[in-house]
Amino acid sequence: MSFFDMSSLDELSDGLANLSMFPYFEIAHYIVSVMALREQPGALVLSRISPLACWFSSMLHCFGGAVLTGIMLAEPPIGPLSNSDNILLASIIWYLIFYCPMDWVYSFTTLTPIRVVLSAMKEVTRTWKILGGIAQAQDKYEDNLLIMIAIGWAKGAGGGLISNFEQLVRGIWRPETNELIRMSYPTKITLIGAVLFALEETQYLPVEKHHLMLFYTVFTVVNKSYMMLTGSSSFPFAPIEWLLFEVLFTGRFSYGALTLRRICGTIIMDNGTSNRGRITTRGSTKECRHNCPSPVRGDRGTRRAKDESDAKDSKKYK
Structure with missing residues (x-):
C-alpha cells in the first residue's frame, strides 16, 4: 500500500472515529428497533390494549444493551432513563411507528x-456500542479479556439477549427463542466484533483501533445491505461455524464404541459398529481377540461363556 493510500485510509478512519451518533444515527437505531418490535406477532394488538406495556417493550428494544450492561456491572439498570433527550426521542419514534394516523x-x-x-445506519451504531461496553469494562476490570468481551457483546446486542424478558412484558413466554440457544445474525456479528475489539484493546491484535473500526463497520454495513437486498439470512461465516461445531462439539463416537475401544484396545473407524464381539468397519471385518461383550446387546456374550464353563465343570465332577 502506497503512502497516499495509507494517508487516505487514516483520514477515512479518523473521520469515522470522530463521527457523532446523535441524533441521526441514534434515530435510525430507534426506528429499526421499534419496527422490529411492531413486526413481532401480537405486538400491534398489544399496542391497542396496553400502550404502557408496548412503550416499555420499545424502550427495552432501544436501550436493551445499556440495561443489560448495567445489570452485569452492578450498576443501576435504569441508568438509560437518565438521558432525557434519548428517551424523549425514542418515545416520539415509538408513538409515530405505532399510532401515526393512516400509518404513514x-x-x-x-x-x-x-x-x-x-x-x-444502525449497523454503524453497533460499532460504537461495542466500544462503549469495552470501555466500561476496562474502567472496572482492567485488561480482563473475558469481561471486556462479555460487556461489549451485551452492550452491542443487549436487545436480543434480553428478548425473553421483553417478551414477558408483552405477556409471552417462548424460551425456544433464547438467543443463547439459537443466535441470530446481530448477536453473532456483535460477538465477533466484541472479540476483535477486546483483543485490540489488550494489544493481542496488532492493528490500530480506528482502522479496525473502519473495517468492521464497512463489513457489517455492506453485509447487512446485501442480506436485505437479496433476501438472504445466511451468516457469512456459516461454513467456518459449521466446521468448528462438527469438529469440536458433535461427539461422533457413540458410548458403545468408546466402551469397546477401552476394553479391546482397538481403534474403531468412523461409523464402526459391533455385533457379538465382532468389529465392523467400512472395508474389513475381524474377530475381536478378547471375546468382548457386545456394547449393543449388553453382556449376553459373557453370560453365554459363563454358562458353557459351568456346564463343563458339572460334567467333570460327574
Whole structure:
C-alpha cells in the first residue's frame, strides 16, 4: 500500500472515529428497533390494549444493551432513563411507528430503500456500542479479556439477549427463542466484533483501533445491505461455524464404541459398529481377540461363556 493510500485510509478512519451518533444515527437505531418490535406477532394488538406495556417493550428494544450492561456491572439498570433527550426521542419514534394516523410513518420506513439505509445506519451504531461496553469494562476490570468481551457483546446486542424478558412484558413466554440457544445474525456479528475489539484493546491484535473500526463497520454495513437486498439470512461465516461445531462439539463416537475401544484396545473407524464381539468397519471385518461383550446387546456374550464353563465343570465332577 502506497503512502497516499495509507494517508487516505487514516483520514477515512479518523473521520469515522470522530463521527457523532446523535441524533441521526441514534434515530435510525430507534426506528429499526421499534419496527422490529411492531413486526413481532401480537405486538400491534398489544399496542391497542396496553400502550404502557408496548412503550416499555420499545424502550427495552432501544436501550436493551445499556440495561443489560448495567445489570452485569452492578450498576443501576435504569441508568438509560437518565438521558432525557434519548428517551424523549425514542418515545416520539415509538408513538409515530405505532399510532401515526393512516400509518404513514411505518409505511414510509418499510420501503426497501429507506429500510436499507436505516439498517445500515444502525449497523454503524453497533460499532460504537461495542466500544462503549469495552470501555466500561476496562474502567472496572482492567485488561480482563473475558469481561471486556462479555460487556461489549451485551452492550452491542443487549436487545436480543434480553428478548425473553421483553417478551414477558408483552405477556409471552417462548424460551425456544433464547438467543443463547439459537443466535441470530446481530448477536453473532456483535460477538465477533466484541472479540476483535477486546483483543485490540489488550494489544493481542496488532492493528490500530480506528482502522479496525473502519473495517468492521464497512463489513457489517455492506453485509447487512446485501442480506436485505437479496433476501438472504445466511451468516457469512456459516461454513467456518459449521466446521468448528462438527469438529469440536458433535461427539461422533457413540458410548458403545468408546466402551469397546477401552476394553479391546482397538481403534474403531468412523461409523464402526459391533455385533457379538465382532468389529465392523467400512472395508474389513475381524474377530475381536478378547471375546468382548457386545456394547449393543449388553453382556449376553459373557453370560453365554459363563454358562458353557459351568456346564463343563458339572460334567467333570460327574
